[in-house]
Amino acid sequence: MPTEILSGKATPDINTKVENVSRRNFLRYAGATTAGGMLLVAACKKDDNDMNNGGVDLGSGDTGILNYAYALEQLEAAFYTQVVLTPYSGITDNEKALMTDIRDHEIAHREFFKTALSTSAIPGLEVDFSTIDFTSRASVLGTAKAFEDLGVSAYNGAGRLITNPDYLVLAGKIVSVEARHAALIRDLISNGTFADNTVVDANGLDKSRTPAEVLAIAASYVKTKINASRLPS
Amino acid sequence: MNLLNIIGEIEKTDPEVYQRLDTRRDAMKQFKKIGSRIALASLPLALGSMFNKAYSQSGNALVLDVLNYALTLEYLEAEFYTKGSAAAGLVPAGAATGAIATIRDHENAHVAFLKTAITAVGGAAAVVAKPTFDFTAGGAFGDVFTNYATFLAVAQTFEDTGVRAYKGRAAEIVMGGDYLTAALNIHSVEARHASHIRQMRKNAGHAPTLKPWITGKETGIGAAVQASYNGEEVTTQAGVNIVNINGFAISAAAASEAFDEPLSKAQVLAIVGPFIK
Numbered sequence: 001m002p003t004e005i006l007s008g009k010a011t012p013d014i015n016t017k018v019e020n021v022s023r024r025n026f027l028r029y030a031g032a033t034t035a036g037g038m039l040l041v042a043a044c045k046k047d048d049n050d051m052n053n054g055g056v057d058l059g060s061g062d063t064g065i066l067n068y069a070y071a072l073e074q075l076e077a078a079f080y081t082q083v084v085l086t087p088y089s090g091i092t093d094n095e096k097a098l099m100t101d102i103r104d105h106e107i108a109h110r111e112f113f114k115t116a117l118s119t120s121a122i123p124g125l126e127v128d129f130s131t132i133d134f135t136s137r138a139s140v141l142g143t144a145k146a147f148e149d150l151g152v153s154a155y156n157g158a159g160r161l162i163t164n165p166d167y168l169v170l171a172g173k174i175v176s177v178e179a180r181h182a183a184l185i186r187d188l189i190s191n192g193t194f195a196d197n198t199v200v201d202a203n204g205l206d207k208s209r210t211p212a213e214v215l216a217i218a219a220s221y222v223k224t225k226i227n228a229s230r231l232p233s
Numbered sequence: 234m235n236l237l238n239i240i241g242e243i244e245k246t247d248p249e250v251y252q253r254l255d256t257r258r259d260a261m262k263q264f265k266k267i268g269s270r271i272a273l274a275s276l277p278l279a280l281g282s283m284f285n286k287a288y289s290q291s292g293n294a295l296v297l298d299v300l301n302y303a304l305t306l307e308y309l310e311a312e313f314y315t316k317g318s319a320a321a322g323l324v325p326a327g328a329a330t331g332a333i334a335t336i337r338d339h340e341n342a343h344v345a346f347l348k349t350a351i352t353a354v355g356g357a358a359a360v361v362a363k364p365t366f367d368f369t370a371g372g373a374f375g376d377v378f379t380n381y382a383t384f385l386a387v388a389q390t391f392e393d394t395g396v397r398a399y400k401g402r403a404a405e406i407v408m409g410g411d412y413l414t415a416a417l418n419i420h421s422v423e424a425r426h427a428s429h430i431r432q433m434r435k436n437a438g439h440a441p442t443l444k445p446w447i448t449g450k451e452t453g454i455g456a457a458v459q460a461s462y463n464g465e466e467v468t469t470q471a472g473v474n475i476v477n478i479n480g481f482a483i484s485a486a487a488a489s490e491a492f493d494e495p496l497s498k499a500q501v502l503a504i505v506g507p508f509i510k
Contacts, residue, residue: 101444104487111478112470156417165404170471172400172420173492177446179424180493184445187432192331195339195425204342205418206425 055225056122062164064231067122068211069171070113072154075221076147077106078127083144088137095188102144102181109174126223141189148182149199149207150217151175156208161232179206293354296412299402300354301361302498303416304347306398308363309508310391311340316368317388320378329433336388336426343419350415370507373457382439385430390458392427393447394496394504396420397461401495424493446490460504464494 058067080103087096114121133139155175162168183194199207209217211231219226314337317323324330351360368377368387377383399420406413428445431453435443440453450466452458468476468488475488483491496504 098444101446101487101490104483105446105491107481108475108478108483108488108491111481111483112473112475115473115479116471152421156414156421159403159417160408160410160413163408165407166471168407169400169404169495172403172417173470173494175417175421176396176400176424176427176493177491179421180428180445183425183428184432187429192328192335194332194429195335195422200339200422200425202342203346204339204422205346205415206421208414208418 052229053225053227055227056125057227057229058122058231059120060230061232062162062167063117063120064228065158065161065211066113066117066167067120068158068215068228068231069155069174070110070117070121071125071222071226072151072214072218073106073110073113074125075127075218076151077103077110079129079132079143079147079221080106082129082134083140086134088140089135090137098184098188102184105177105181122226125226128221128223131220138189141185144185145182145189146217148178148185150209150214151178152182152199153207153209154211154214156206157210157214159208161211163232295405296409297351297355297359299406299416300347300351300412301359302402303399303419304344304351304361305364306395306501306505307340307343307347307419309366309505310395311337311344312363312366313368313387313391314340316378317384320384323378323381323384325381329437332429332433336429339422339426343422346415346419350412365510366508367510368508370457373507381437382434385434385437385439386454386458389427389430389434390452390454390461390504392423392430394461394501395423396427396493397465397496398498398501399423400493401497401501403495444490447493448486449489460500461496464496465489467492467494 058064058071080099083099084096084103087099091099132143152175155171155178159168159171162171182199186193186196195206201207210233211228215226215228314333318330318333318337324333348360369375374383374387377387399416403413403416403420406416409416431440431443431445434440434453443453447462447465450459450462450464452462466489468474468485470492475483475491476485477483478488
């Protein structure tokens with residue numbers, strides 16, 4: 001499976017283009033948090049060994065959470081880019097239009113985080129889609145469902161770790177679009193499963209997952225090792 | 234000056250002080266770390282700021298206000314789907330009836346869940362009463378329970394508005410721990426509902442070009458519900474222009490779809506107002 005579709009390689013000259021974008025305000029608070037977060041690391045390093053694997057470091061504080069979201073959006077964008085590039089057999093025009101929309105949304109999310117994080121952004125991740133049969137509707141939609149439900153639970157779980165209200169709202173703006181995707185994909189697989197009891201509990205609540213839980217699930221699709229040891233918890 | 238003694242003293246009058254501070258664990262850790270170095274004179278300021286955060290941002294009054302706001306919207310949706318499900322001949326048998334029942338059950342579960350949460354925070358008396366609803370909105374949707382197309386159009390508006398409403402108040406309960414997580418877990422379920430209702434409208438031929446996500450500020454319904462969609466058309470996020478971002482061909486339509494926008498409390502109450510008697 002080609003991995004060039006990830007942001008780093010097939011991307012036009014990103015680094016020069018983003019220089020003009022004003023993002024200093026966006027990151028001002030994250031910078032402050034990072035400074036505080038680094039103090040924390042010295043204080044409580046021993047608690048965090050489980051996710052410290054020497055891989056790409058997401059960072060700490062709000063910056064770490066934004067990089068965590070950026071990592072997930074990289075995965076989703078790479079997946080849908082491939083889906084649109086090599087459509088599964090029997091894809092309808094309607095499905096192709098929907099997949100193209102979702103691809104564009106995920107690219108928009110990915111590039112937004114990359115631009116907003118600027119020099120704090122993690123590098124492009126290398127994905128491993130070797131277990132996915134992109135010619136098979138069942139394989140593609142099954143993977144899409146897993147990614148979308150995972151993304152929803154990731155944002156839901158990360159919300160409480162964010163300290164800057166503006167970032168929390170941004171995460172909220174994205175997670176509901178991921179939930180719209182998740183519902184659509186589920187309905188394409190089996191109409192009426194948009195919010196069935198595998199994702200929504202008896203209280204009518206969606207799932208939330210911790211970064212450790214999410215990254216453990218995502219790891220089978222990401223070759224690059226991700227070090228989440230400095231994320232808030 | 235011994236900081237832990239101070240917190241210990243507070244614990245005598247507020248047994249939950251550690252729990253409150255625990256929702257701000259980062260602040261607490263930083264506090265411990267810097268406490269040994271910081272100049273003695275600035276300590277009261279640091280303490281005051283820490284407790285202000287613990288008590289004002291996740292304070293009971295604010296949490297209750299946000300939860301009761303959510304409950305009012307859930308009352309609206311729960312009664313709407315309960316009545317729609319019960320209206321003979323309104324929703325076609327089969328998949329549509331199943332979907333509406335699923336959504337109805339979620340909205341009723343949200344009502345029960347929020348009531349329990351509010352009671353836990355402020356006692357039963359803190360639970361806001363259910364308003365009397367007029368789902369025709371004073372006649373604007375007079376056939377809401379006899380015309381399937383009208384029913385789904387109102388459903389779409391309620392779901393899309395609900396998604397925006399939860400988002401609009403999330404910032405107020407930032408670092409709100411379990412309450413924030415619960416609100417987020419309801420918020421994404423509303424978005425799943427919105428996606429499905431929009432597909433139902435498309436597949437039923439009510440709005441053939443409608444997508445599961447919101448394009449620009451298009452309603453797919455008409456001017457009567459425009460207020461629920463105004464503001465959704467933005468294509469800039471945190472100062473970053475999403476259209477054609479970093480050289481990728483992202484249209485204005487896709488840029489607006491990729492981010493759902495919040496609505497303020499005042500905006501939501503203006504939208505919901507006509508449905509409350």
